Amino acid sequence: MASRADDGLLKGERQQRILGRLASEGRVVATELQAELGVSAYTIRRDLDELADGGRLQRVHGGALAMARSPVATTYAGRGAQSVAGKREVARTAASLLVPGGVAILDGGSTALALAEAIPPGFTGTFVTHSPPAAAALAAHEGVEVVVIGGTLERRAMVTVGAQTIEAYKSISADVLFLGVWSLHAEHGLSEGYHEEAEVRRVLLGRADRVVGLVTADKLGTVAPFRYGAAAALTHIATERAVPAATLAPLEELGIHVIR
Incomplete structure (x- = not known):
């Protein structure tokens, strides 16, 4: 009854x-x-x-x-085919925050890969990454030193994960972190589809002076199963120009700088 x-x-x-x-x-x-x-x-x-x-x-x-579940595909190949133009736009925008001669951490994901490909010719600096695809793309730039973090390969994301990866990052202090973002919500924060990858990203948030979220429009205002940090852990968001100001306002109220 x-x-x-x-x-x-x-x-x-x-x-x-x-x-x-x-x-x-x-x-x-x-x-x-x-x-x-x-x-x-x-x-x-x-x-x-x-x-x-x-x-x-x-x-x-x-x-x-x-509930606004993230539309992110569950396979690496599937994610690579989503929002291709938007990811390239975000990558070009984020590249403006590169510091010549500095140390940057580049997270995994297809937008991070697009950033590796968008590095301007002649740029010099050091990148640390746990993403084999990103490392290969970075290696194409002669002035870039590439430090690859090992661990257990998470095939669905093509990044290394686990204790070895986490411990290696704990010894690094970078100028800037370019963070791949699965889901970002002003109140719920940063969340991710894979638990092990979320644990690595939780550590990454504390390893750089500036934390730049690489966020295409379809990931804003969404949530995923594994939360790993507050939205305010980001210092910057690189996103698409077409995103409405009203969508970004709750994030800017947290003190996050939005670039597009």
Whole structure:
């Protein structure tokens, strides 16, 4: 038999009310729902947990976010075929932040690969990467020294992962990190589709003075299963010129510099 809340709403009706608020506002706060629906904090937490378990929303501390799952393909080849023009645009923009003679960490991913290919002729500097495809592209630039980080190859992402990779990065302090981004949400933060890759990226966030997220338009405002850092861990975002200002405003409010 269906359960009924203190205010007479069936549980299903109450949860539909929550989903309706999410659809219109993109987020809900547990204390506000408690006051609006006239039920206990425990009831609201249970409703949010049940909806999260059913894949209807993304649970965060103090409430929930509307589910906007990242459209990123689950294979390396598939990701390489997505948003090709956008990735090239992001790469050209990010290349403006390169420091001649400096040390940069280049993450894995197809946008990072596009950045390796976009390095201007005659550039000199050092790149550290755990991405074999990126290392090969970097090697085409005569003035670039390439340091390759070893570990266990994650074939779905074509990067090395695991304890060896993480320990190697802990000994490096770079001028700039160019971070491949699977999903970026102002409130939920940075998240990733593969657990091991997320653990490497968690460490990368603390290894450079500037942290530049390489973010195509389709990854903004989305979430993925494995969170590894706050959005504010980024100092810069390189993205596409066509992204609406309203989409970027919540990130700029966090103090992130947007370049495009």
